[in-house]
Amino acid sequence: MKSVRGLSRRSVRRRTGRVLVEGPQGVREAVRFAPEHIVDLYVTTEAAHRYAEFVDPAREAGVLVHETSDEVLAAMCDADTPQGTAAVVDWSPAGLGSVLDTGPRLLVLLTNVRDPGNLGTVIRGADAAGADAVLVSEASVDVTSPKVVRSTAGSLFHLPVVTGLDIDETLAALAAAGIRRLAADGAGESSIDDSDLTGPHVWVMGNEAWGLEPQTRAACDEVVRVPIHGHAESLNLAMATTICLYASARQQRA
Amino acid sequence: MKSVRGLSRRSVRRRTGRVLVEGPQGVREAVRFAPEHIVDLYVTTEAAHRYAEFVDPAREAGVLVHETSDEVLAAMCDADTPQGTAAVVDWSPAGLGSVLDTGPRLLVLLTNVRDPGNLGTVIRGADAAGADAVLVSEASVDVTSPKVVRSTAGSLFHLPVVTGLDIDETLAALAAAGIRRLAADGAGESSIDDSDLTGPHVWVMGNEAWGLEPQTRAACDEVVRVPIHGHAESLNLAMATTICLYASARQQRA
Structure with a gap:
C-alpha cells in the first residue's frame, strides 16, 4: 500500500517507471491497450463484479488482480474517489525519433503547459481527434502525475x-x-477556417497564461488563430488545442 | 465582509440576486459590460495600480471601489487565490422569451449539467464561438456558484x-x-462535419456521465455526433460543446 501511495511523488515515479491509474475508465483502457505493462490491478470486492468487463479479461491476461477494501484503496490513491479500482502500470514516454519514423500527419507540441488538468485533457482531445502523438516540452507539468x-x-x-x-x-x-509547424496564437494572420491543414503538421501551443514565447512563435512556419466571434478574450488551452486538432482532422479526412 | 462571504451560499445569492466575481478577468469584464450592476468592487492596495486598466474606469463609472488587504479579500472569497480583486455584482438570468425575441441563430441547451467547471467553461466557449445565449435546464448546477x-x-x-x-x-x-434542435450524442447518425448547420439551431447537450435522456434525444430534430477518430471513448462535455458550436460558427459565417 505504501509503495503505491509513493507514486504520488515524482521522484518515485521516475525511479520506478510506474504510474498510478485511478478509476474504471483509466484502468479499463490500460487493460485493453497495455495489459502486459500492468504491475498490479486493485479492485474493491464490491466493484469486482461491476467491472467484470475489464477485471475478467485482466485476470485472463495474467494481470495480478488484488481485491481490496474501499478504505485501503482510498489510502493508496490520490483521487478522493477512485471509484473502486486503480492500477500500477509501467509507463514510459515515447521517443521523438520513433514518432517521426512513423510518418505522422497530425501532432501537437505543448510548450510550458503548467496545469495538470489541461495537459491530461489535451491528451484526451488529441486522442479523440486522431492525432498521431502528443509532444510535451521540458518545463511543463509532469505527464505521470496522478x-x-x-x-x-x-x-x-x-x-x-x-x-x-x-x-x-x-x-x-x-x-x-517535413512537418509544417503551426503556432496557435490569437494574433495569427490566418484562421483555422482558412488555413490549408491537409498536409502533415504540428500545432505548437503556448502556456495557459502567457501563450507562446516570441522566439517559438517566430520559429514556426505560420501563426494561426482560433477565431473569437463573441466577446471572450480567449479559449482555455485544452479547448483551443482540441478545436485546432479537429479542424485538422476535418480537412485531412475529408 | 461577512455579507460577501455569504454569497458562497446559494440561498443568499437567490435572496439578494447577487454573485461574487473573483479575479481580475471576471472583474474587468463586469466593469466593461455591466458597470451599473456592480454593487462593490474590492481590490488590494497593492493590486489597485496593477489593475488601473479597469479600476480607474470603474471609479469613473461611479462604482464603489474599496481598497482592502490580501487577508480580508481572501477571507471574503471562495477561491484560494482571488488574485487581488473581487466584486459583488447584481446578476439575473435572462428569460427564454426575450432570447427568442432577438431571432437567435446559434444556441446551446445544457441538460442536467452537474460540474461547475464544465458549466462555466461551456459559457466561455459559447461566448468565444459567438453563440447568442446559453440555456440551462433545471436539475443543473447553479450558474451563480463562485x-x-x-x-x-x-x-x-x-x-x-x-x-x-x-x-x-x-x-x-x-x-x-423555428430553431432546429440538434441532440449531440456519440450515437448520432450524422456527424458535425456532414450536417447542414447554416440555419438557426440549438445544440442540446446531456449530462457529463450519462449523456442525454432518451426522451430528450427523441424529441430533437436530429442526432449529431462529434466524430471520434482515435481510441478515446468520448470528449468531455465542455470540449464536445465547444467543438459543436465552432462547427456551427464556421458554417454560419462562411
Whole structure:
C-alpha cells in the first residue's frame, strides 16, 4: 500500500517507471491497450463484479488482480474517489525519433503547459481527434502525475506521448521531417477556417497564461488563430488545442 | 465582509440576486459590460495600480471601489487565490422569451449539467464561438456558484444565460421559434462535419456521465455526433460543446 501511495511523488515515479491509474475508465483502457505493462490491478470486492468487463479479461491476461477494501484503496490513491479500482502500470514516454519514423500527419507540441488538468485533457482531445502523438516540452507539468493521468481518461495508453523536449531542437527536427509547424496564437494572420491543414503538421501551443514565447512563435512556419466571434478574450488551452486538432482532422479526412 | 462571504451560499445569492466575481478577468469584464450592476468592487492596495486598466474606469463609472488587504479579500472569497480583486455584482438570468425575441441563430441547451467547471467553461466557449445565449435546464448546477462564475472568465457578462428551464417545454418553444434542435450524442447518425448547420439551431447537450435522456434525444430534430477518430471513448462535455458550436460558427459565417 505504501509503495503505491509513493507514486504520488515524482521522484518515485521516475525511479520506478510506474504510474498510478485511478478509476474504471483509466484502468479499463490500460487493460485493453497495455495489459502486459500492468504491475498490479486493485479492485474493491464490491466493484469486482461491476467491472467484470475489464477485471475478467485482466485476470485472463495474467494481470495480478488484488481485491481490496474501499478504505485501503482510498489510502493508496490520490483521487478522493477512485471509484473502486486503480492500477500500477509501467509507463514510459515515447521517443521523438520513433514518432517521426512513423510518418505522422497530425501532432501537437505543448510548450510550458503548467496545469495538470489541461495537459491530461489535451491528451484526451488529441486522442479523440486522431492525432498521431502528443509532444510535451521540458518545463511543463509532469505527464505521470496522478491528476494528469486521471484527466486523460485512459488516452495515455492510446497514443505516444513524448516528454521533456527542448523546444528549439524539436521544432528543427519537425521541420527536417517535413512537418509544417503551426503556432496557435490569437494574433495569427490566418484562421483555422482558412488555413490549408491537409498536409502533415504540428500545432505548437503556448502556456495557459502567457501563450507562446516570441522566439517559438517566430520559429514556426505560420501563426494561426482560433477565431473569437463573441466577446471572450480567449479559449482555455485544452479547448483551443482540441478545436485546432479537429479542424485538422476535418480537412485531412475529408 | 461577512455579507460577501455569504454569497458562497446559494440561498443568499437567490435572496439578494447577487454573485461574487473573483479575479481580475471576471472583474474587468463586469466593469466593461455591466458597470451599473456592480454593487462593490474590492481590490488590494497593492493590486489597485496593477489593475488601473479597469479600476480607474470603474471609479469613473461611479462604482464603489474599496481598497482592502490580501487577508480580508481572501477571507471574503471562495477561491484560494482571488488574485487581488473581487466584486459583488447584481446578476439575473435572462428569460427564454426575450432570447427568442432577438431571432437567435446559434444556441446551446445544457441538460442536467452537474460540474461547475464544465458549466462555466461551456459559457466561455459559447461566448468565444459567438453563440447568442446559453440555456440551462433545471436539475443543473447553479450558474451563480463562485466556481461557475470563475470558470466563465468574464463571459457571464457577455451573453444571456437562461436558467431553470423545463427541458420539454424549452424544446417545444425552440421548435415554435423555428430553431432546429440538434441532440449531440456519440450515437448520432450524422456527424458535425456532414450536417447542414447554416440555419438557426440549438445544440442540446446531456449530462457529463450519462449523456442525454432518451426522451430528450427523441424529441430533437436530429442526432449529431462529434466524430471520434482515435481510441478515446468520448470528449468531455465542455470540449464536445465547444467543438459543436465552432462547427456551427464556421458554417454560419462562411
